Amino acid sequence: MTDKPQSPPDWRDRIFAALKSADIRQVGYVPDAGHARLIELCCADLEIRAVSLTTEEEGVALAAGAWLGGQRCALLMQSSGVGNCINMLSLAKACRFPLTMLVTMRGEWAEFNPWQVAMGSKTQAALELMDVMVYRVEEERDAAETVAAALDIAFNGSLATAVLLSQRLIGAKRWVK
């Protein structure tokens, strides 16, 4: 690393601070450009076990196991990954496991790839069908506070929550560089 001055924390760093304040000790993720900064921070943190998943539904089960063992787990995924979680969310619902999923949205703002639209346009509805409480973030200034609120209600109330980080917030993926 060079000794260049660090840039001021952006909203992704503030989301990480919210995870730390909530005592999140396991983070399950599928690599994702929108979550890249947050994943880096989680991997570098000595108190957090960052678990790279082959598919997002593994994360729902991981979070259940973490809670059985007395630890809090959060999941990072893209909107397409929400579709992979649907049946496994029955584990959270049947047992009232606390769960918070941070979801970067695709298939909405200035999306280049139409294949992302099918799941992206149904992500919120799919989560709500499975009784996951959904919060949506459009503005940077709301991101960390919304994540903190979603973690609070999940772990205080034994509920499943998701925060959808809009594609406009993250920035549409650039295909031609």
Place this chain on the structure above:
Amino acid sequence: MSGPRDSGGCNQPRLDRRAAIRVVLAGRSDLLVVTGLGSTTYDAASVADDECNFYLWGAMGGAAMVGLGLAIARPDRPVLVVTGDGDTLMGLGALATIGVQAPPNLAIAVFDNGRYAETGMQPSHTDSAVDLVGVARSCGIDAALDIADEAALADFTRRVQRKEKTLFARVAIHADEPPRVLPPRDGVLLKNRFRRASGVE
């Protein structure tokens, strides 16, 4: 194309599943147990409805990952996942994830009868082409054992207690259906009593 590699185990040595579960849970001490949807849940309950058992009554494909989250959270306790070939096949990626994480206190025992017992004994992929020990080994779990006798199973059970490395055992069992022993199905009850009994609440 060749035909099935080995069919259902007429010629292969196999264990009785209820005898196998008694070996695996004998002297369980501080063992934390996660069982998969279906027969392995009934197997564990047939030994005792221990509050340190967490039974999956759904979430097929999730047993090994519940075990991983638990093993990471509780490095002080041995964690054993007992599940079937069907549950394992539905979540094969979990073996890759576990191979990377490699918690030393996690063991997975797959009771493999090459059948979907719960739905009428239809053949599973392990009945013909798929070798779960090879899959586990290829996922980086090098302590992957193929077990078909009680002595080897008892040795595996002792290794689980030692918490030295991630273990995987494919336990060959007969395709039969002993009488079902049904533990509680209330997920909230199972969760809360597990946390209390294991000392996190």
